Amino acid sequence: MLKQTIALVMLTLSFTTQAALYSVTLSNLNWGDAHGETSGYITGIVSGVYDTTTGIVSMDAGVTSFAYYGWGGLMYSDEHTNWSTGNDNYAADSYVCSNASASLNFCGSYYYGQNRIDESTMDYSTMPGIRTLGGDDVADPDPEHLIIQGDLYAVSMTSFDGVGGNLIMHSNSWLDPDPQTSGDALFGIEMVFSVDNVVSTPVPATAWLFGSALIGLVGIKRKK
Known part of the structure; x- marks a missing residue:
């Protein structure tokens, strides 16, 4: 009886441990700070593959561009x-x-000095980037502004609906409260992907469990 129970458990696991790759399309991008949210304007590559095992979206080869606008017009744009x-x-x-x-340099979160000249540099050869202040430029002391935009795109899955639904990913800071206000501010990045279809289901471990379970059940039946 014990062997039969184990075989049935293995058979059940073979259907519940399946991982899959899903084709996804980046449909919406939001950038937030204490002043509120602004939607990023997306151009270029928007398709990719989401791996449910690693939790990582790998975009198709090419360049994706985002542009962010505030009340005064374009704030900054970036290319990935x-x-x-x-x-x-x-x-x-x-x-x-x-x-x-x-x-204000939104990329590195620093103000130009009295001469209104950008005398600082941002090095993105390693992420999230290295800021080197120059001249009379000064780091933005306001915690409501995010430091170095490369940080924002390190997101994690917060909800996944499967095919026909959405995959939503946020940066860790998204739900952190604004240290200067009493309300909840949305800091960082929110990415919304539409989930198009299953690309493949890599299940070598699952197949092994399924096969082992069947062999176990056959063996039990023969002994009977």
Whole structure:
């Protein structure tokens, strides 16, 4: 009886431990701080594959561009080449951030000095980037502004509906409260992917469990 129970448990596990790869499409991107949310304008590559085992989305080869607008117009834009994200990890063959503000560098979160000239540098050869302040530039002291935008894209899955639904991913800071206000601010990045279909189901371990369970059941039946 014990052997039969074990075989049945293994058979059940063979159907419940399956992992899969899903094709996904990036449909919405939100950037938030204490002033509220703004939607990112997405261009370029928007399709990729989500691995339910690793929790990582690997985008198709190419460049994805995001542009963020505030009440004064374009704040900054960035480009991601051959990128992936998930499980609080972001990787890309290259990342380029272009600031559009005349007084504040949103890419590195620092203010230009009295001369209104950007004298600092951002190095994105390693992520999330290295900021080197120069001249009379000064780091933004306001905690409601995010430091170095490359940090934002290290997101993790918060909900997954399966085919026909959505995959939603957030940076860790998304639900952190604003230290300067009493309300809950949305800091960081929210990515919403539509889940298109199953690409494949890699189940070598599952197949082994299924086969072992069947062999066990056959063996039990023969002994009877």
